[in-house]
Amino acid sequence: xxxxxxxxxxxxxxxxxxxxxxxxxxxxxxxxxxxxxxxxxxxxxxxxxxxxxxxxxxxxxxxxxxxxxxxxxxxxxxxxxxxxxxxxxxxxxxxxxxxxxxxxxxxxxxxxxxxxxxxxxxxxxxxxxxxxxxxxxxxxxxxxxxxxxxxxxxxxxxxxxxxxxxxxxxxxxxxxxxxxxxxxxxxxxxxxxxxxxxxxxxxxxxxxxxxxxxxxxxxxxxxxxxxxxxxxxxxxxxxxxxxxxxxxxxxxxxxxxxxxxxxxxx
Amino acid sequence: xxxxxxxxxxxxxxxxxxxxxxxxxxxxxxxxxxxxxxxxxxxxxxxxxxxxxxxxxxxxxxxxxxxxxxxxxxxxxxxxxxxxxxxxxxxxxxxxxxxxxxxxxxxxxxxxxxxxxxxxxxxxxxxxxxxxxxxxxxxxxxxxxxxxxxxxxxxxxxxxxxxxxxxxxxxxxxxxxxxxxxxxxxxxxxxxxxxxxxxxxxxxxxxxxxxxxxxxxxxxxxxxxxxxxxxxxxxxxxxxxxxxxxxxxxxxxxxxxxxxxxxxxxxxxxxxxxxxxxxxxxxxxxxxxxxxxxxxxxxxxxxxxxxxxxxxxxxxxx
Amino acid sequence: xxxxxxxxxxxxxxxxxxxxxxxxxxxxxxxxxxxxxxxxxxxxxxxxxxxxxxxxxxxxxxxxxxxxxxxxxxxxxxxxxxxxxxxxxxxxxxxxxxxxxxxxxxxxxxxxxxxxxxxxxxxxxxxxxxxxxxxxxxxxxxxxxxxxxxxxxxxxxxxxxxxxxxxxxxxxxxxxxxxxxxxxxxxxxxxxxxxxxxxxxxxxxxxxxxxxxxxxxxxxxxxxxxxxxxxxxxxxxxxxxxxxxxxxxxxxxxxxxxxxxxxxxxxxxxxxxxxxxxxxxxxxxxxxxxxxxxxxxxxxxxxxxxxxxxxxxxxxxxxxxxxxxxxxxxxxxxxxxxxxxxxxxxxxxxxxxxxxxx
Numbered sequence: 001x002x003x004x005x006x007x008x009x010x011x012x013x014x015x016x017x018x019x020x021x022x023x024x025x026x027x028x029x030x031x032x033x034x035x036x037x038x039x040x041x042x043x044x045x046x047x048x049x050x051x052x053x054x055x056x057x058x059x060x061x062x063x064x065x066x067x068x069x070x071x072x073x074x075x076x077x078x079x080x081x082x083x084x085x086x087x088x089x090x091x092x093x094x095x096x097x098x099x100x101x102x103x104x105x106x107x108x109x110x111x112x113x114x115x116x117x118x119x120x121x122x123x124x125x126x127x128x129x130x131x132x133x134x135x136x137x138x139x140x141x142x143x144x145x146x147x148x149x150x151x152x153x154x155x156x157x158x159x160x161x162x163x164x165x166x167x168x169x170x171x172x173x174x175x176x177x178x179x180x181x182x183x184x185x186x187x188x189x190x191x192x193x194x195x196x197x198x199x200x201x202x203x204x205x206x207x208x209x210x211x212x213x214x215x216x217x218x219x220x221x222x223x224x225x226x227x228x229x230x231x232x233x234x235x236x237x238x239x240x241x242x243x244x245x246x247x248x249x250x251x252x253x254x255x256x257x258x259x260x261x262x263x264x265x266x
Numbered sequence: 267x268x269x270x271x272x273x274x275x276x277x278x279x280x281x282x283x284x285x286x287x288x289x290x291x292x293x294x295x296x297x298x299x300x301x302x303x304x305x306x307x308x309x310x311x312x313x314x315x316x317x318x319x320x321x322x323x324x325x326x327x328x329x330x331x332x333x334x335x336x337x338x339x340x341x342x343x344x345x346x347x348x349x350x351x352x353x354x355x356x357x358x359x360x361x362x363x364x365x366x367x368x369x370x371x372x373x374x375x376x377x378x379x380x381x382x383x384x385x386x387x388x389x390x391x392x393x394x395x396x397x398x399x400x401x402x403x404x405x406x407x408x409x410x411x412x413x414x415x416x417x418x419x420x421x422x423x424x425x426x427x428x429x430x431x432x433x434x435x436x437x438x439x440x441x442x443x444x445x446x447x448x449x450x451x452x453x454x455x456x457x458x459x460x461x462x463x464x465x466x467x468x469x470x471x472x473x474x475x476x477x478x479x480x481x482x483x484x485x486x487x488x489x490x491x492x493x494x495x496x497x498x499x500x501x502x503x504x505x506x507x508x509x510x511x512x513x514x515x516x517x518x519x520x521x522x523x524x525x526x527x528x529x530x531x532x533x534x535x536x537x538x539x540x541x542x543x544x545x546x547x548x549x550x551x552x553x554x555x556x557x558x559x560x561x562x563x564x565x566x567x568x569x570x571x572x573x574x575x576x577x578x579x580x581x582x583x584x
Numbered sequence: 585x586x587x588x589x590x591x592x593x594x595x596x597x598x599x600x601x602x603x604x605x606x607x608x609x610x611x612x613x614x615x616x617x618x619x620x621x622x623x624x625x626x627x628x629x630x631x632x633x634x635x636x637x638x639x640x641x642x643x644x645x646x647x648x649x650x651x652x653x654x655x656x657x658x659x660x661x662x663x664x665x666x667x668x669x670x671x672x673x674x675x676x677x678x679x680x681x682x683x684x685x686x687x688x689x690x691x692x693x694x695x696x697x698x699x700x701x702x703x704x705x706x707x708x709x710x711x712x713x714x715x716x717x718x719x720x721x722x723x724x725x726x727x728x729x730x731x732x733x734x735x736x737x738x739x740x741x742x743x744x745x746x747x748x749x750x751x752x753x754x755x756x757x758x759x760x761x762x763x764x765x766x767x768x769x770x771x772x773x774x775x776x777x778x779x780x781x782x783x784x785x786x787x788x789x790x791x792x793x794x795x796x797x798x799x800x801x802x803x804x805x806x807x808x809x810x811x812x813x814x815x816x817x818x819x820x821x822x823x824x825x826x827x828x829x830x831x832x833x834x835x836x837x838x839x840x841x842x843x844x845x846x847x848x849x850x851x852x853x854x855x856x857x858x859x860x861x862x863x864x865x866x867x868x869x870x871x872x873x874x875x876x877x878x879x880x881x882x883x884x885x886x887x888x889x890x891x892x893x894x895x896x897x898x899x900x901x902x903x904x905x906x907x908x909x910x911x912x913x914x915x916x917x918x919x920x921x922x923x924x925x926x927x928x929x930x931x932x933x934x935x936x937x938x939x940x941x942x
Binding site: 509523 | 857
């Protein structure tokens with residue numbers, strides 16, 4: 001059961017559902033006939049041994065890979081092929097295992113980049129900068145500074161992200177995703193490579209995002225403690241197939257899951 | 267209507283009515299294609315083995331040819347001059363490895379690409395300074411390369427094949443075969459492929475990057491020298507060759523950057539395509555379309571098959 | 585101790601977003617503008633203005649154009665020369681057909697023609713990147729070069745193949761053609777460069793600049809945060825070509841006074857690229873530094889050795905120039921890939937803590 005630090009976010013209807021999705025890369029089947037759903041306001045964990053197809057699953061939800069079979073229904077709309085920026089406009093944001101930040105830019109600019117889809121001032125005003133473009137820039141800067149405060153990264157605003165330590169880079173990446181004000185946030189191993197303190201901080205942030213902003217979260221994670229503490233429900237994948245789906249307690253006791261992790265052939 | 271006829275019908279009619287001219291044009295195209303292939307081969311060698319796209323390959327061709335002729339002009343007998351030039355190309359490979367590649371190890375490819383721009387311009391200036399900018403005659407006779415032509419009666423007229431071109435084709439084939447065997451069968455060849463994949467991984471298994479790079483650039487230098495000799499024998503040695511060498515880029519796009527057979531096939535296709543285009547469609551547009559026709563062919567190719575005919579598909583993972 | 589920002593606090597975001605937040609920088613900029621607008625035209629020799637300042641400004645403008653495309657958006661282009669040519673020839677044809685319209689209007693219009701051509705040749709950038717895109721831009725370069733030479737319409741069927749610039753006036757003062765004074769032309773060029781640099785600065789410091797840099801750094805991630813890749817890339821091509829087109833028109837109309845098609849060849853493309861590399865990819869001030877070094881260096885090579893008594897053959901100068909530029913490119917890529925702009929920043933950083941070492 002997940003620990004709470006504040007009022008529990010109300011868990012509502014299905015926000016995203018994955019139906020019979022299969023994905024292969026030239027003969028290698030990454031995902032086979034997987035179906036599950038994600039409810040609004042919940043924290044859903046996707047776990048499984050290495051190579052289970054978890055990242056591929058997220059990439060499909062994002063529109064980065066197109067599945068050979070199956071459909072995704074998001075906010076009531078079904079589609080099987082979506083371009084990544086359509087996913088963004090639809091309200092899906094994500095972070096990456098290998099930190100996909102813009103290395104030539106500062107932390108502040110990276111997060112401001114996340115606001116791009118909400119900025120509408122025309123090209124002409126951009127040429128001149130004074131007037132509507134500047135006002136918009138300041139307005140979004142307010143929002144970004146809220147995120148910076150939330151993630152406690154004020155000191156590193158102006159540091160080019162290439163120079164930041166790994167843990168801080170992941171925080172900036174989370175900030176950039178939050179700047180998009182997403183309805184569904186996909187986190188790909190947000191705690192990878194972190195020590196205990198950093199993991200506690202990141203877990204706190206994940207919970208707060210869910211509590212305060214009501215954002216639905218799907219996360220891939222290897223640390224079982226984190227998964228058990230944070231998530232409402234868990235999906236377990238192994239070799240591209242779904243082998244369990246339920247609350248953390250149910251999944252923890254599921255024999256197939258235990259076998260998969262211990263490497264028992266099945 | 268008239269235009270459509272001129273573009274889509276007339277050229278083929280011309281091809282049909284004078285088939286000997288067609289064969290001649292095809293032959294000229296193949297010959298040019300062989301030379302493009304040789305230049306592209308130099309690119310592929312270096313790219314395959316070090317991941318560097320050596321923009322300076324063209325100027326290396328000119329430089330090698332000029333060095334050879336330069337030695338001979340100072341009284342050195344032909345074959346000794348050849349040996350000395352080979353030594354010079356080795357020296358060049360050594361210098362490039364020391365001064366450019368070693369400091370830039372592990373930098374992104376685009377940086378290395380731009381570094382070869384610098385090398386190109388440096389060699390242009392250096393070459394002109396030492397050898398002067400005038401056109402020179404290649405010492406083809408002294409190197410015992412054949413002269414004259416063979417005239418074949420065919421298809422209602424006759425077709426003239428220059429012996430030097432036949433020699434070029436044979437030499438090029440030998441060179442390609444040798445290189446292919448070298449890459450596939452030898453220990454050094456394997457090491458070269460490892461380096462192309464990942465500098466760091468190669469280092470970690472004990473491959474000496476420096477040695478590999480010197481070998482590869484030297485090999486490319488030899489290819490450049492051969493190309494320079496062949497090309498110079500046909501049409502004299504001058505710095506104009508350097509711009510023609512830029513034609514190798516469309517060849518690489520067609521053939522794929524990492525493929526030796528691709529360089530050959532691509533070169534022949536571009537050579538033939540260009541000559542046919544110039545001869546039969548050129549008069550419609552004003553002459554000289556050779557300067558860009560190859561690029562347009564490559565561009566169209568890029569849009570449909572970016573990795574070229576034989577290249578490896580690039581899959582981006584995130 | 586002179587270059588401190590102690591005591592300069594920003595109390596709102598707008599102030600924090602200023603391009604030159606430090607007061608000393610603003611003073612420095614004002615000084616430079618003063619020198620450019622007053623000192624040089626008043627005290628500068630004709631040689632300085634005609635052979636150094638005017639072309640330096642024009643090449644800086646072209647370098648800014650290429651920098652927007654290659655430095656900020658990461659799209660390597662080898663077609664700069666051709667795009668400059670489009671601007672030059674467009675201006676020539678426009679003023680030939682409509683001689684009574686003010687030439688400044690046509691210079692700006694020719695930028696739009698160049699932008700359109702740039703977008704056309706930028707279309708492949710959706711599917712191809714890096715080295716392949718560079719080759720596609722080479723296609724544009726060779727094709728357009730061929731057009732300028734082989735299609736006589738471009739040079740009004742002139743027998744020599746070259747174009748000569750007609751006299752055009754502004755408020756009655758001739759600004760192009762044989763009668764235009766070099767100071768007059770200098771002011772026109774300066775005006776264009778100052779305004780367009782300001783506009784470029786506005787673009788790169790705002791939303792558009794961030795979009796471009798995001799595409800440069802990781803276009804897959806940019807796509808996923810909602811940046812439309814094709815539109816962003818095409819906008820980069822359009823803007824960059826606009827700048828290069830105006831630079832080309834200025835080159836022909838306000839500097840050379842005429843042109844042969846060979847001016848806009850692949851060598852010009854490479855020279856502008858070298859200015860951008862040496863000056864600093866992704867830096868507007870770097871464009872000026874790079875243009876200064878690449879353009880002024882050969883002039884210095886030709887000018888100074890005779891003064892020191894060393895005879896230098898003009899052809900040798902060109903060869904040495906090539907060698908030096910080639911070597912500098914490699915040197916900068918090894919030692920400071922971010923170019924002179926980064927060296928300048930490091931210098932300023934040292935200045936901030938001067939007289940302390942760190």
